Amino acid sequence: MQCGHYRGRAVHALFMNKSLGSLLLPDSFHERMQVERWHVHEFIRKEAMPLMKPGIKVLDAGSGREQEQYLRKELLATGATLHTCDFCEGPGVDFVADVSDLPFEAASYDIVLSTQVLEHVMDPQKVVSEMARVLKPGGKLFLTTPQSSPLHNLPWNFFNFTNLGLRLLFDTAGLKVVKEQAQGGHFTLLAYQLHWTLNVLRGLSLPGVLKKPLILFWQACFGFLFKVILIRLDRCDPDPLNTQGWNFLGEKPESGNPA
Known part of the structure; x- marks a missing residue:
């Protein structure tokens, strides 16, 4: 894995590829608007913390560097012992290792x-089994991953x-699935895809006189106004099969040692 006027600030942020919401909205509301991360963060806050x-003892397997560890302060504030592990070294990474070959004893x-x-x-089953191996009996794995996502972190997106x-991965690793939760439904996914369109627009070969107003319009409409509506509509989705991804909670049996 490879490693101060509002108007003036907002326009500058827009064309520097920064978020308008980070400048204009309260932190909690701005975080809720980050539909690609919010469901993951709430899952960890409500189920794990x-x-x-x-x-x-807590292991963040594939943690990324400190700037990517969005919940680091909250995790440390619980008083638990937090160890981070990632393929790339850097600030906030305690152990540099492949998550398919964790450098820890079983039941740690x-x-x-x-x-x-x-x-x-490259081998999801091996990774889930390895995480199951380092869990103590009765220990819990909190895993989140996309179902629908644009290609990213290329070429490491398999x-x-x-x-x-x-479910198949957890079952093969000997983990009981305690909870599975969709990362939002159709309207959350739609909100994300419409916002993602900004990345596409920025890459279009258009004259600046057309491109900049188009980007500004799109960000105002689909980065904020329509996103608010879609987030509310998502609460009415009774069967979120068209989802961004899944949050899973698995538990290692009290007896036995999978993997």
């Missing part, structure tokens, strides 16, 4: 986190996963 306390951790990593590995595929 309440289990963390002093004496609990109470909790393993793996957020938006599995799509970047798979997208359905919930059925993830």
Whole structure:
């Protein structure tokens, strides 16, 4: 994996590929608008963090560097012992290793986190089995990964996963699936795709006199106004099969040692 006026600030941010919302919105509301990450963050906050306390050992497998560890401060604030592991060294990375070959003894951790990593590995089954191996009996794996995502981190983007595929990976690794949760439904995915269109527009060969107003219009409409509407509509989606991805909670049996 390879490694101050609002108007003036907003326009400058736009053409520097920065987010208007980060300048204009309260932090909590701005985070909610980041539809590609919000469901993942809320899953970890609501399902994993309440289990963390002093004496609990947590491994963030495929953590990325410190600037990519969006929940780092919140995880550390729980008092749990947090170890980070990534293929690339850098600030905030405790162990440099491949997540398919973790440098830890079996049954070392109470909790393993793996957020938006599995799509970047060559052997997903080996990785899930390896994370199961380092879990203590009764330990829990919190794993999130895309089902629908543009190609990114090229060339290290190998798979997208359905919930059925993830169940198969967990079952083969000897993990009981305790919870599976869609990362939003159709309208969240639509909000993300419309916002992603900004990346496409920035790459178009258009004269600046046309391109800059088009980007400004698109960001205002689909980066904010329509996104608010779509997020609310998403609450009405009864069967979110057309989703950005999946959040899974797996538990290692109290007896036995999978992988």
